[in-house]
Amino acid sequence: MMKVIILLGIVALLAGCNSIQKDEFVITGTISSYPKEILICAYQKDGNFVLDTIRVENGKLSYRKKLQEPIVASLVSRDPHNIIPSGMGVVPGPSVTLFMEPGTKLEISMDNTRWPELQWKGGAWNNDLMKLYVKTLPLEYEMFELLHRSYASGITEDEQVALGEQRMALAEKEKEEKISFIKGNPSSYAAMYFLNGMRNDFTLKDYVAIFATFDQSLREMPLGKEMQGAIDIALRTEVGAIAPDFEKVDKDGNTIRLSDYRGKYVLLDFWGSWCSPCRDSHPHLKEVEAKYRDKGLVVINVATENGSKAREIWLQAIEEDGMTWTQILNNEGKDKCDVVKDYAITAFPTKVLIDDKGKIVVRAVGESEPIDAKLQEVFGE
16 A cells, blocks of 8 residues: 555656646757757847757757746757858858747657757647748758858859859748748737738738738737737838828937928938948948939938947948938937837838928838839939
8 A cells, every 4th residue: 555655656746747837838859969968949038138948868858937928939059060150250050930838838859960840749829830830941951051052162153153042942932831821820820920020021911911811819919919000000101101200319419300301302211230231222322312412302311220339330330331411320219219110110221212292202122223213203314
């Protein structure tokens, strides 16, 4: 009888160790051919970037986290093969988005030689993600292997171009799979999450229409409300709408109000020092500003920077790019006036052209041609 009681006690103890509390998220499972003792679980909490460690012991995964609410996280490899050295830095390999849902256990099975391919189960949101990942993670693996080859020593420029074209084709296929997943799963939080991250892959009309197909219960969640708010702002700043007025202080301490430029055309350039395409567009922007300055065009650059040295970095970039017109750092006074948010800017560079009556006439993401064409139409050569 005593042996039975002891055995039952041991069983109960083991069950308690393996049970999941309502406020816990657990990762278990296996990873083969992995050379390190940890994986990284990266996420943001209270505005801070957190890097948790997932223990890997004899190929078995172990992680527990107390949570009050669901968190979006990324599974990141520490295997040197999944990082490509480049100059003084590195090109990081692909990570895997997951949902940390309180009260759930995520069981993962993966072969590290095929990172980031994996199989998992656990929790409705992650199970939905797996429906997409069986199609997209093999593409991620192929794209990263092609990237590895493009950094190999002795590779020719023609070979690099060919590898780049192959990666672009795979990326387009991955985008198509994501769009198909989004459109085909209106009851899935995971699908709504990916729609939120693909705003620039749809026209605003199509984006709004797809969002409207999601279950009302999803649209009433915090993410859904955030997306609806962004849609409302975007609709107010589409071509044909009156441009929202703003008041900011420029780099020289002058107060800049959009409404003060009524009667002139205004070109807003949303950029950042960290954004290579933004910086690459500035030589042409200098030509545009010089060409149309005396014909009634005002250019205002609105920068977004990061870190404690944001202003210093911003001023240095302005000097390096030789921009002598009005410069605004959106970070400063952002709590009172956030121009990036008010103009629904979701990608950089974005340029917004406003006519002499204060109406938005062109929005261009990444390209300058629509702006050039309109300015030529208005001002001539």
